Amino acid sequence: MRQRFSRRIVLAVLLGVLIGSTVWVTNMEILKFRPPATYQELTKRMWEHILMVGLGELIAIAVGIPLGIIVTRPKFKALSPIIIGGANIGQTLPSMAVVAIIAVVMGQFGFYPAVIALFIYGLLPIIRNSYAGINNIDPSIIESAKGMGMSRRQILRKIELPLARPVIMAGIRTSTVINVGTAALAALIAAGGMGMIILAGLLNNIPLLVLQGAAPTAALAVTLDVILEGIESLITPRGLRMRKEKG
Amino acid sequence: MIKLENVTKIYPDGTRAVNNLSLEINKGEICVLLGPSGCGKTTTMKMINRLIPITSGKIYINGEDNTKIDENELRRNIGYAIQQIGLFPHMTVEQNIMTVPVLKGWPENKRKKRAKELLELVGLDPAIYSNKYPAELSGGQMQRVGVARALGADPEILLMDEPFGAIDPITRGRLQDEFLKIQEEIKKTIVFVTHDLNEAMKMGDKIALLKDGRLVQYDTPANLLYKPKNDFVRNFVGADRALQGLRLLKVKEVMSTSPPVVKVNDDLAVAKKRIEEEKIPWLMVVDNENRFLGWINKPDLATCRQGEKVEKVVIPPTTTAFPETFLNEALSLMLSSAIGNLAIVDNKGRLKGVLTFDILREVIGKSYVGERSK
Numbered sequence A: 001m002r003q004r005f006s007r008r009i010v011l012a013v014l015l016g017v018l019i020g021s022t023v024w025v026t027n028m029e030i031l032k033f034r035p036p037a038t039y040q041e042l043t044k045r046m047w048e049h050i051l052m053v054g055l056g057e058l059i060a061i062a063v064g065i066p067l068g069i070i071v072t073r074p075k076f077k078a079l080s081p082i083i084i085g086g087a088n089i090g091q092t093l094p095s096m097a098v099v100a101i102i103a104v105v106m107g108q109f110g111f112y113p114a115v116i117a118l119f120i121y122g123l124l125p126i127i128r129n130s131y132a133g134i135n136n137i138d139p140s141i142i143e144s145a146k147g148m149g150m151s152r153r154q155i156l157r158k159i160e161l162p163l164a165r166p167v168i169m170a171g172i173r174t175s176t177v178i179n180v181g182t183a184a185l186a187a188l189i190a191a192g193g194m195g196m197i198i199l200a201g202l203l204n205n206i207p208l209l210v211l212q213g214a215a216p217t218a219a220l221a222v223t224l225d226v227i228l229e230g231i232e233s234l235i236t237p238r239g240l241r242m243r244k245e246k247g
Numbered sequence B: 001m002i003k004l005e006n007v008t009k010i011y012p013d014g015t016r017a018v019n020n021l022s023l024e025i026n027k028g029e030i031c032v033l034l035g036p037s038g039c040g041k042t043t044t045m046k047m048i049n050r051l052i053p054i055t056s057g058k059i060y061i062n063g064e065d066n067t068k069i070d071e072n073e074l075r076r077n078i079g080y081a082i083q084q085i086g087l088f089p090h091m092t093v094e095q096n097i098m099t100v101p102v103l104k105g106w107p108e109n110k111r112k113k114r115a116k117e118l119l120e121l122v123g124l125d126p127a128i129y130s131n132k133y134p135a136e137l138s139g140g141q142m143q144r145v146g147v148a149r150a151l152g153a154d155p156e157i158l159l160m161d162e163p164f165g166a167i168d169p170i171t172r173g174r175l176q177d178e179f180l181k182i183q184e185e186i187k188k189t190i191v192f193v194t195h196d197l198n199e200a201m202k203m204g205d206k207i208a209l210l211k212d213g214r215l216v217q218y219d220t221p222a223n224l225l226y227k228p229k230n231d232f233v234r235n236f237v238g239a240d241r242a243l244q245g246l247r248l249l250k251v252k253e254v255m256s257t258s259p260p261v262v263k264v265n266d267d268l269a270v271a272k273k274r275i276e277e278e279k280i281p282w283l284m285v286v287d288n289e290n291r292f293l294g295w296i297n298k299p300d301l302a303t304c305r306q307g308e309k310v311e312k313v314v315i316p317p318t319t320t321a322f323p324e325t326f327l328n329e330a331l332s333l334m335l336s337s338a339i340g341n342l343a344i345v346d347n348k349g350r351l352k353g354v355l356t357f358d359i360l361r362e363v364i365g366k367s368y369v370g371e372r373s374k
Helices: A002-026 A039-070 A074-092 A095-106 A111-135 A139-147 A152-189 A195-203 A207-235 A238-246 B041-048 B071-076 B093-097 B099-103 B108-121 B139-150 B169-186 B197-203 B221-226 B231-237 B241-246 B268-278 B298-302 B327-336 B357-372
Strands: B002-010 B016-025 B030-034 B056-061 B078-082 B157-161 B189-194 B206-211 B214-219 B261-263 B282-286 B292-297 B342-345 B351-355
Touching (some): A002 A039, A039 A074, A039 A207, A139 A152, B016 B206, B016 B214, B041 B157, B071 B099, B093 B139, B099 B108, B139 B157, B139 B169, B197 B241, B206 B231, B214 B221, B214 B231, B241 B327, B261 B268
Parallel strands (some): B030 B189, B157 B189
Antiparallel strands (some): B002 B016, B206 B214
């Protein structure tokens, strides 16, 4: 309880500093030889950023969860080393490389290649967690469900999915937070987003302009993390929450 | 009720887990599948509800080939309880117990009523436990919920795979007793897997002793003890056979019903005379309603004076037993009492008989004679 409380204070302070510094820079008259980005521009870039991450995540969720679950089924179990192994290797690639490679492969720059790159990069934690969430359920639970005459589909719907839900949600959370950062790099392929402001600051050697782009990006990541964590504990079945507290 | 006919299981890796096993289990009986680990007892059990597919042979349930029944339908009509219990952690106790009734589409009010009945049956107060989650229960309570869940839709048949295996010995003994009491009421046909001989002796109406996938002996506990078919059975039942045998008999079957008795208000001279007549060093003392009051020891009579009553030297009993007590419990009571003999009384305290070491020795001796003469 106490730990949770002090965590909240740290979060509030962090967000205050991030947003405060953004406001501080935006209200300045001039940075070196140019004015800072306007609120209007900040809002537009932030919206692009959120849209990019959101779209990428939605596709990643739509593809990742079923894929992670399918490889736990007996019929497709043979595929699991390939899919999970592939996901693990994919995760080791630098996010920058993924963004660049996708742009090259698609032969175009801009918003859509960035969404595809985010989708691919965000897919990995989701597949991995969906697989682990289902695969790590105590086998005796599944055995007794089967022994009582539940069909495979009933076991998935009534037992496996509810038990794996928090783990799957944790994967979505990891994936989203990582992608908020990755999306900042997408400015390099002219995808828009907060990375555009950071990039402008870097190219013109104006540290405060970099800060103006980086601080709200960090604030977005922190906020999304908190929100998704809340959802995660909200969808955790009550009986599991108790086990956590007990263990 | 359940009939296994030349049942064989060969796993894909070539292991012959069960070999040409035939067995018939009668309605209302507990059949214990007993044997060392790897003997095929769990595999045999799981072929009955088709969790493991049979390689060859047939299993009939109520005369019906079990491979002809839809497997989920089959399993919903056979209760299933396992050592690891496998309660669903995200469901309440009531939801867990009602798993099969929900699958069978029972209406809600019938389910609620049944859940309450079952919790009462296994000794958990429905008002307290219905809405608890497995994480809030102790091991013994979880095991009870596991048994209640297996009984959920009132199946005729129960399969139990070491259901009390993961519990401390004291709780296990209590759960076994409780379960036997429940079984007297519900009279299910039960296939009970265990590797524990004591548990098998206690729970089984019949015991099927398995070795390397083959049935070695299928018999009553008493016959397994006293008429072992071969050395494997003899060794498996082991050296404490004499003690094992005691748990199969009740006190009333062997006690002496005419113990040497004096009344509490008799003269000590009467007691002296009785002791000389009976040629034993002790007497039992009762009141006018035949209620047991205690013992008299011969040495205590030596110092007594003329005209004194029995009352003066009676030693109150440290413990007594009922006619329904099993001999193994009676023996341990005798070992812990000062006299070494055990007074048997009914629930109103009236003397019914006496159990002595001589009687026990004779009982044990007799059971071995039967074997030797074979």
